[in-house]
Amino acid sequence: GKLLGDGVLAVFTSARQAIEVALACATSGDEAGLPLHVGLHAGDVIREDNNVYGGAVNIASRISGLSAPGEVLVSETVRSLARTSAGVRFEDRGEQALKGVGEPVRVWAVREGE
Incomplete structure (x- = not known):
């Protein structure tokens, strides 16, 4: 992961884990009066020292820019990987x-609940 001024870039090993953390962050941010815009994408990245970059990072960033405060948006790739996730x-x-x-x-909003 990496702090980016007013943002955070986090890397996860699974789409399900990324979604669980993203939903928890969005909820915590709302409760603290700090509305977060969250976007997730899955794909190959380039790791160099403490940096992560590449097309997947760019897509995640652009998706987060589409999200409303407190909302988690994901790409079709992430939804496909995590669509059987309970909850x-x-x-x-x-x-x-x-x-x-x-x-x-294609972008999807993630909501808690079945």
Whole structure:
């Protein structure tokens, strides 16, 4: 993970773990009066020293920019990897054009509950 001024970049080994942490952060942020914008994507990254970068990082950043305060948005890739996770449901937000990304990306809002 890495602090980015007013943001945080975190790396997870599973989509399910990323979603669980993202939902917990969004809830905690709301309770503390610090509304967070959260976006998740899964893909290959380049690791160099304490940095992580690459296309997957860019897509996650662009998705977080689409989220409302306290909302967790994920790419279709993350939803596909985690769709059988208990305790969450996904709401389709449609295909979104993301700056610096050639093809539109289907985005889903994550909600707690079946």
